[in-house]
Amino acid sequence: MVAKLRLPRLLSAVVMCSLAPAVANDPPPPWEALETEYGPLKIREFGPAEGPLAVLIHGMKDSEQIRNxxxxxxxxxxxxxxxxxVPDFHSAPSPLRPGRLSGEVVRELFPxxxxxxxxxxxxxxxxxxPKAIVMGKSWGARMAAEVAALDDIVAVGLVVPSLGDQDQAQSLLSKIQGRVMVGLVEDxxxxxxxxxxxxxxGASGGRDFEWIEVKSGGHRVVPEFVAPLVQFAESAxxxxxxGGEL
Incomplete structure (x- = not known):
């Protein structure tokens, strides 16, 4: 069974997020260098470091619009x-750049x-x-699906996901451990x-994915996705x- 979240039913989620502080015009945090075994990776951090972790992965095109x-x-x-x-893989060392970054490497990098x-x-x-939520757009959705094979990923958001052919999609989605939300745009x-x-x-294996489907906006993280994705994270x-070790 597939759970659908159509636009008319997003009103409560939109209202919920509209009550948050008006932060859309605030400049994003500065990029900082995170040292990895492959070299420095630029990242942006939002929110308190003691909060539940969410990692958001950009798309394939190397542009400021995609980074933001x-x-x-x-x-x-x-x-x-x-x-x-929010990592910037476009300015990363060669093995971490879009087109070269593999599922194995991105899983090794995640810790x-x-x-x-x-x-x-x-x-x-x-x-x-630590447990985490991972979200990705297009190529980044594929990387998010690769990371979501890890036991510690509690939920994954796949926005306009580029998952390859049917067999590749089946291989990726069958390994995801946590909850899944998929966002698609009709145009x-x-x-x-x-x-x-x-x-x-077809590749979901009958799992109960959540869906956001909007009419227009193209191949991007459209504004209509924001509130449902935040609500999805809140639900996770x-x-x-x-565990009891803490």
Whole structure:
């Protein structure tokens, strides 16, 4: 069974997010360098480091618009006390750049990103790994799906996801451990709406994905996605439980 979240039913979520502080015009945080085994990776951080971790991954095109595409979602999540990381893979060392970054490498890299999060007290970090939500757009959605194979990922948001052919989509989606939300745009000029939707439904294995489908906006994180994605993250907050060791 597929759960649908159509525009007329988004009103309550939109109202909920509209009550948050008006932060859309605030400049994003500065880029900072995170040292990895491949070299420095630029990241932006939003929200308190002690909050539940959310990592948002940009699309394939190397442009400032693509780097900034997740900013409004990040601001809204930060206002809800999430700790949000937005990496810039376009300016990263060669093995981490779009087109070269593999699923294996992005999964190996993820614990390094998690070191910025302090939801787990430092005295427990050697034995407990932080949980996280991952969201990605287009190529970034594929990378998010790769990361979501990890046991510690409680939820994944796939926005206009470029997942390859049916077999590749099946391989990716079958390994996801947590909840899934998919966002599609009917006039997407890069992905065919109908065939992409059918491919994902066919590869879901009957899992109850949540769906956001909007009429227009193209191949991007459209404004209509912001409130539902934040609400989706809020609904997964209860899954950030790290056991009795704490």
């Amino acid at each position: 595409e997740w900013n409004e979602v990040a601001r809204r999540l930060a206002a809800a006390s999430f700790h949000v990381l 390094t990103l998690c070191t910025r999060n302090h939801m787990i007290p430092s005295r427990y970090k050697s034995v407990i790994r 997407d000029e890069v992905l065919d709406f109908v065939s992409t939707r059918e491919k994902i439904k 907050r209860e899954l950030f439980v790290h």
